[in-house]
Amino acid sequence: MSSYLNPALSSLESYTPGEQPTEMKYIKLNTNESPYPPSPEVLAAVNEKEAALLRLYPDPEGSALKQALADRYNVKKANIFLANGSDEILNFAFLAFAAGGRKAWFPDISYGFYQVFADLYGIPAVKIPLEEDFSVDYKSYCALSDKGGLICIANPNAPTGLTLSLAQIEEVLKANPDKVVLIDEAYVDFGAESALNLTEKYENLLVVQTFSKSRSMAGARFGFAAASPELIEDLEKIKYSTNPYNINRLTMAAAIAALKSGSYFEDNCRKIMEIREYAASELRKSGFSVLPSLANFLFVKSDFIGGEKLYQALKKKGILVRHFEKERICEYNRITIGTQEEMETLLAKIKEILKEDGNE
Numbered sequence: 001m002s003s004y005l006n007p008a009l010s011s012l013e014s015y016t017p018g019e020q021p022t023e024m025k026y027i028k029l030n031t032n033e034s035p036y037p038p039s040p041e042v043l044a045a046v047n048e049k050e051a052a053l054l055r056l057y058p059d060p061e062g063s064a065l066k067q068a069l070a071d072r073y074n075v076k077k078a079n080i081f082l083a084n085g086s087d088e089i090l091n092f093a094f095l096a097f098a099a100g101g102r103k104a105w106f107p108d109i110s111y112g113f114y115q116v117f118a119d120l121y122g123i124p125a126v127k128i129p130l131e132e133d134f135s136v137d138y139k140s141y142c143a144l145s146d147k148g149g150l151i152c153i154a155n156p157n158a159p160t161g162l163t164l165s166l167a168q169i170e171e172v173l174k175a176n177p178d179k180v181v182l183i184d185e186a187y188v189d190f191g192a193e194s195a196l197n198l199t200e201k202y203e204n205l206l207v208v209q210t211f212s213k214s215r216s217m218a219g220a221r222f223g224f225a226a227a228s229p230e231l232i233e234d235l236e237k238i239k240y241s242t243n244p245y246n247i248n249r250l251t252m253a254a255a256i257a258a259l260k261s262g263s264y265f266e267d268n269c270r271k272i273m274e275i276r277e278y279a280a281s282e283l284r285k286s287g288f289s290v291l292p293s294l295a296n297f298l299f300v301k302s303d304f305i306g307g308e309k310l311y312q313a314l315k316k317k318g319i320l321v322r323h324f325e326k327e328r329i330c331e332y333n334r335i336t337i338g339t340q341e342e343m344e345t346l347l348a349k350i351k352e353i354l355k356e357d358g359n360e
């Protein structure tokens with residue numbers, strides 16, 4: 001740290017991304033990427049002709065991409081905001097709807113970035129503990145006494161994979177007309193129900209989705225939000241005050257192509273859901289507690305081996321999963337769903353580890 005840094009930032013604890021190793025080839029089940037490549041249409045769109053156009057700025061409005069999303073999700077262009085990954089939308093939402101003396105509410109166990117954005121903007125963060133079974137305590141969000149601010153709920157939640165129903169989300173929306181309710185749907189395509197079309201009914205609802213997981217485009221950095229035109233306008237104001245060209249040309253072309261890929265991505269999601277159920281049932285047979293996930297990962301705890309120990313042992317055997325140090329979840333690991341073959345390797349290695357450890 002230099003002596004020039006804004007003192008307000010000196011104690012900021014930044015987000016720690018999952019490992020992206022370069023030194024060795026691991027089976028990567030640690031950052032919830034898709035095991036499948038982007039669709040053939042996406043690969044074709046990111047071509048030499050498009051690359052030659054990189055001398056030009058991209059369309060700052062992203063008009064064609066907004067239209068493609070509006071068509072796909074049955075909303076208007078004015079309901080759509082485009083971003084450089086959904087992380088950028090979270091960033092803008094904390095700045096727009098909580099900074100300046102208001103609070104942010106989110107679960108104690110959820111996506112780690114929420115706390116980072118709250119800290120970055122000096123926003124008091126109220127962390128509402130998950131229930132004993134790790135489900136989101138939605139009733140507590142319906143009984144907040146403060147006016148204004150931002151409620152942020154990942155649905156399905158990470159790293160648990162557990163989901164609230166749309167009826168429960170509607171209760172939160174109705175109880176908080178003075179707050180923005182952000183529903184982070186990074187994993188919604190793996191079996192949960194999206195709140196996207198509730199944006200017509202609730203002007204305080206901000207739905208955030210990403211192409212990083214279900215659409216195999218984590219490297220392209222593209223996410224979008226759907227909301228009332230007024231909320232979208234607020235986000236646009238911040239975008240045009242920071243980085244009007246936030247979506248690069250190649251990503252724009254890739255995202256448009258992704259939306260014209262027929263059922264390619266839906267088929268991939270279906271495969272991942274099937275593999276998830278297979279892996280969950282095999283893990284249960286090996287003595288794991290497995291939360292009922294509707295995401296592309298499983299959150300699991302062994303009756304026989306500690307969370308940190310299993311993480312380390314798997315890493316030694318060439319498999320990366322995600323382990324969190326937080327006390328309440330440190331006996332768990334979050335395992336991304338890979339291909340059937342990758343999951344079979346994982347299950348075999350876990351059996352080896354348990355044997356070596358003197359169990360089974």
Ligand SMILES: *Cc1c(COP(=O)(O)O)cnc(C)c1O
Pocket residue numbers: 032084085086087088111154158184186209210211212218221222223
């Ligand atoms: C992966 C993830 C994101 C970030 O997605 P990007 O679009 O890659 O920035 C946001 N929220 C949750 C809950 C995630 O798991």
